[in-house]
Amino acid sequence: MKRPLELPHAAEDVAMLEATWAEPSGFIGWLSHVDHKSIGRRYLVTAFVYFLIGGALAALMRLQLSRPDSGLIGPDLYNQIFTTHGTTMMFLFAVPVMQALGIYFVPLMVGARSIAFPRLIAFSYWMFLFGGIFLYVSFLLNAGPDVGWFAYPPLSETLYAPSRRADVWAQLITFTEVASLATAVSLITTVFKMRTPGMTLNRIPLFVWAEVVTSFMVLFAMPAVMLASTALILDRLVNTHFFDVEHAGDALLWQHLFWFFGHPEVYIIFIPGSGLVSMIITTFSRRRMFGYLAVVLSLVSTAFMGFGLWVHHMFATGLPQLGESFFTAASIMIAIPTGIQIFCWIATMWSGRIEVKTPMLWVLGFFAIFVCGGLTGVMLAAVPLNTQLHDTFFVVAHLHYVLLGGAIFPLFGAYYYWFPKITGRMLSERLGRWVFGCFFAGFNLTFFPMHVLGLHGMPRRIYTYSGTMGWGTLNMTASLGALLMGCGVILFIVDALMALRAGDLATDNPWGAGTLEWATSCPPPNSNFIRPPTVAGRDPLWDNPPDQPVIVGLRADVRDVLVTHVLDAEPDHRVEFPEPSIWPFLTGLATTAMFIWSIFTPWGVVYGALPVFVAMVGWFWPSRPDEGGTQPWPIRHRTLPRPNEAPAPGGAI
């Protein structure tokens, strides 16, 4: 394998560089981290904890439903449980965990020293953490939301939900949207302005493309749900009458706003998953991804079409038939770009030399489950079938096949793939196979019977059912499957803890992959790359010639970062990045106080804004007026060798 030419560098320079990029220690220091690797790790661990809690809630539901007429959990608690489960998995796990992978890996994969707006990322993490704590403290205080993760008014209006539970739901949305919008902005900027020279648009790794596309979807989809949830809070707090029918509000308006966000949300979760699949397949097939351009265009067109099919969640509301047909067509046609991706993956495997390591195993599981979920999705797009299957267990099965198949299986693959990169140690191949086996078998045992239950007429969101309906056996099967799945997850935790203590040490590139995150040590140094590499192909570690230049000329005594042009990633200028700071944490704290205060009184917004203002002033206080800012990159160094061109005289830039 070709590696970029190592330049000898002075030891003291490296030491200075590492000290410059080091994060402060101590408790206050720990709260001040802005390094994307540190924040990304926290994000990943926190999201995984929320995943475990959400999974435990799911286990409680399965326990209650395993037998007919079960009296284990009453309707009040059950409604809180399923609402909190859905809300957790969508808002506190699936979206954030994919963004967390982006926070950790996108800067590494584009060869940057940092993520753009590092303090914003830190703020994003604190908002995400506090939002989740807020939800679960409320849940433990018997104020967990109980109006469904979709919170349809009028059920979520004060008249039918007088307690604070619906407010908790609506405000949690605000927390997570602030967090994910901040991350989206940072990721887009990182990819567009901080790619290493040589990484033109058509050489961006597919996972990075997936993160960019997802981030743009976040920018357009999240405002819709924030608008909706804010309007709901206003309805409940100051009687604005957006959605309450008694005062000429409109109950359907909510559904349009919510699903205009809600359907793209599915793709916000799935597209990063597909990026992971592309990465893993490429690495373990030992060949370049077949049909790179087709896959990128598929991602982009999926993102566009994803905004055009929200009405298929509303076929039962009685919209005009012509409109329904349009959305049916859109819902069916979105299968085309996904199909293109699947065939490109198959072609890559077909012509590759496959090594079936654990990450690859999860990708194979992904194929089986996601294709099945995609096909039931095409069925649901048809209005006549939809009005039968909508809001039954068939949909529960479908959405878990799509979301777990499309996101969680690739995600677990990514856990195995990138665990050595983050920790420097390998997860066990042997245990990994057991984890996969338990999870895959448990998953199918849990969710496949739900298709049948749905076809037999079992509606969703019921806390119990009568024994005369004959749904008992299949429900019991599903519950046993959930148990097996739980075992798989526990086994994974055991595997991770054991690996952290005494796993095999990872080499720099244990899988022989081609992308830049493997061009540095495991785990990466503080500055990501002692000598940031440039690239001459899509898979730099495979394509780069031995004399590929590296970036020199960035200062080692300050956090100096190279900014490049959007299209061709030609060097533009250098920027000095901010130091660690406690202010993002304090701003997060102040914002949290304001958000929580404001569900009790409108004055919370007014008085709560003052601490936020103070914290923001602290955050943006200029520290060294004489230094910092941007410095132009010397013009003579701007041009880089093109892919099939001899390096410019002068060698390193």
Next chain:
Amino acid sequence: MFSVSAIVFALTMAFVVTALVRGVSRVRNNRAAPSDRQLSRGVAVAVGATVVILIGLLIVSVWTGRSVASLHASSAVTIEVTGHQWWWEIAYDDAVPSRRVVTANEIHVPLHRPVVLKVTSRDVIHSFWVPNLQGKRDLIPGYATAIWLQADRPGLFRGQCAEFCGLQHAHMAFDIVAEPEVDFQRWLDGMRRPAPEPHTDDQARGRDIFMTGRCGGCHTVMGTAAHGQVAPDLTHVATRSTIGAGTLPNTPAHLADWVRDPQASKPGNQMPANPLSPDEDRALLTYLEMLK
């Protein structure tokens, strides 16, 4: 549609497995990989097939949708269905107001005649669903929409709420009884009659308890002073097959349990418990049992 999906699934899986086998075996036998040109051709064919299948499914789906929705006829029976937390108000409209029939949680329809259901909700969103007759239709407050159905075989069809509507969403079922035209008309005539006068002392005493107690504040019994509008009409309650919108079968024992403490079997519903002496209890039940 299911079979098409199953075939597509099997084909895709076959491709994945073949690709896997070829990819894995290439590590050992070092056979030359197909060129990108050949791969492009394969992918193009597969994508083309996908597009054709999807367009086929689209046409079938729209066509079926048309025919399902176009069940119109002038001889239709019109029924108004209003959703409440957590029961169904059923009304058979008539040009003559006194011939209007109001009942709850049980719909009778004539065989082989289209029925138009005008649906709306009084409080939150519900969804009307009889799996074996027709797809769902949401009952949305502030909106009145119509849905058509037609029963072509006699029998009892279970329906239930399919949109999460709060605490007792699980216990919001109803029955549709499909019967020949003659039986349907007889039933409808029966429903038009006001409640019978009590014959025995027990029944008369039960009626007094009903009227002087709090029952009449929420329930209506036609032909009496009870005109409550927020709970199911009880004029013919003894003819219905279930209590509490499908929560319990309508037997005297269950009815007694329900009247004493409706919160036991359907916690959270709007009806309060009724602590009565055993004597009063029996009298009230005797009265309810005669409301046919």
